[in-house]
Amino acid sequence: MKVLRFIAFLLLAFYSNAMFSKDYEFLWGVDANTVFDNREGDQTYSPQQTIFFSRLSPSVGLEFLDEHRLVVGTHYIQPIGIGYKNNKFIPTAYYTFSHKTEKKYEIELSGHSMMAEGNDKYSEHKHWTVSFGMIPRRLSYRLPEILWSDSMEYYNPNIRGILLKFTKNNTARTGAGLVRRQKIFQNVLSLDWRSLQSAEQREAFNVNYNVYKEYVGKRKFSFIWGGNAQLNHLAKRNPAPEGEGVNDDMFIYPHIGLSLNRRSVLDIFTIWAGYAVSLDRCRAIGDWELDGGLLASFRVQWKKIGVRETLYAGDRQFPLYPKYGSLLNMGDPHYQSSVYSKTSIYSPIVENSCVSFGASLDFHVTKEGTSCYQKVYLNVNLGNVDN
Numbered sequence: 299m300k301v302l303r304f305i306a307f308l309l310l311a312f313y314s315n316a317m318f319s320k321d322y323e324f325l326w327g328v329d330a331n332t333v334f335d336n337r338e339g340d341q342t343y344s345p346q347q348t349i350f351f352s353r354l355s356p357s358v359g360l361e362f363l364d365e366h367r368l369v370v371g372t373h374y375i376q377p378i379g380i381g382y383k384n385n386k387f388i389p390t391a392y393y394t395f396s397h398k399t400e401k402k403y404e405i406e407l408s409g410h411s412m413m414a415e416g417n418d419k420y421s422e423h424k425h426w427t428v429s430f431g432m433i434p435r436r437l438s439y440r441l442p443e444i445l446w447s448d449s450m451e452y453y454n455p456n457i458r459g460i461l462l463k464f465t466k467n468n469t470a471r472t473g474a475g476l477v478r479r480q481k482i483f484q485n486v487l488s489l490d491w492r493s494l495q496s497a498e499q500r501e502a503f504n505v506n507y508n509v510y511k512e513y514v515g516k517r518k519f520s521f522i523w524g525g526n527a528q529l530n531h532l533a534k535r536n537p538a539p540e541g542e543g544v545n546d547d548m549f550i551y552p553h554i555g556l557s558l559n560r561r562s563v564l565d566i567f568t569i570w571a572g573y574a575v576s577l578d579r580c581r582a583i584g585d586w587e588l589d590g591g592l593l594a595s596f597r598v599q600w601k602k603i604g605v606r607e608t609l610y611a612g613d614r615q616f617p618l619y620p621k622y623g624s625l626l627n628m629g630d631p632h633y634q635s636s637v638y639s640k641t642s643i644y645s646p647i648v649e650n651s652c653v654s655f656g657a658s659l660d661f662h663v664t665k666e667g668t669s670c671y672q673k674v675y676l677n678v679n680l681g682n683v684d685n
Contacts, residue, residue: 325359325369327681329436333452334674340667343631349452350378355434357390357683367394369683373434373455390456392431399424419471429461437461437684439486439508443608443640444574444593444615445528445549447630459489459503480514501533502625512557520557522570525550532626543582545618545626550575551593566599574610578617589613591636599646606642610635635664653678 335349357371373388401422429437435457440446466483486508495501510524530547555570571594579586591612598605615633618626632638644658653676660671 321362323361325357325361325367325681325683327355327357327371327679327683329353329355329357329434329680329684330676330678331355332676334672335448335452336672337669338671339662339669340664341669342666343634343664344662344669346669349449351452352376352378353452353455355390355455357434357681359683365396367396368392369394375453375455386453388432388456390432390434392429392433394427394429397426421469421471423465423467425463425465427461427463430459433457433459433461434684438463438488439484439510441506441508442526442551442593443630444551444610444633445506445526445629447624447628450624450628457488457490459491460487462487480512482510482512482514484508484510495533495536497535497537500535500625502531504528504530504628520559522555522557522568523553525552525572527551530626530628532622541582543580545581545622546577546579547618547626548577553593564598564600566597566604569596570594574612574615576615580618580621587617589615589617591615602645602647604644604646606640606644608640608642610638612636632662632664635666637665639663652680 331353333349333351337344337347337349339346353376354374355371357369359367359369359371361367369390369392371390373386373390375386375388376382377384399422402420433456435451435455438457438461462485464483464485466481468481470478470480486506488506490504490506492502492504493499505528507527508524511522513521515521526549528547528549530549532545532547534542534544551572551574553570553572555568558567559565571592573590574593575588575590577586577588589612591610593608593610595606595608597607610633614636616627616629616631619631619634632640639662641661641663642658643660644656646654646656648655655676657674658671660673662669662671
């Protein structure tokens, strides 16, 4: 206890000194989540259950020399209805280096475009960030559910390792200030070290790479392309029981899509499709197993009501899931079916910079059966630590 008090005293002195220095900015944040998720129906791939919990994530930190951040905090997860003995604290502690550049320039068109008035004005924004430590997952890219299910999202709020992000935005405007075209490019690379090898647990980690590019032309629709790739590894314990083998899982999903938001009366109208391929192997059993299938989705939303449809058709994914479960494959277990449809009818009742409150009705349909999930969620995010 004396050591903890001494550390707390040093931190307090450090923050007090920083608050009076022009080279430092005090950071703080509070992220609060409450989720009610009732799951009923077919139990072939997911059990009937009710998930009801609150998660409170306070954090404090410092930004210094404009490009450096040091943040510490915790996630307090409290299941509702079963008392305090099953609550959980998950610490956050990470360092972030951030670098931004901006360029502006003009190109004289000399009458090449009837739409231009004067010169075209171009701007280019680049933003690099790299973070190390126990990093809140909300700072990263939301993985597709074939890689990261809702259940994993609820109880694994941190990336445990490294997060690298690069964003580039190019915008061309006419002399009158109208947007002629825009290009948005984002790269996200993360290393999530889920567990360290010991006699009780297996070494486990996954590396994810995600790329997203959007081109917005003068016809007011967006062309989107991108993809997701994952290397997932589950090693043996040390010492390992007889028969326990090393497991590997690789995944790649290139896709393309269109956004017609600007050409439709709907607030959101997007569609995309691609081919998802996975390679799985248990070294103690045999060779690689190759599985692939079409994965497509569309989303429409008008005012406070929306529909999102996701369809998968092809080989059964996650061949090792019956043996290892989410220890190896962290995606939605419904993708073990050769045909899977998820239809979400949702309503973002309140959506602003601080509060997100809504509800959804999700229908999961496979060749084996149908289930229905009813979900209500609330998220409150305050502070400047995520800016």
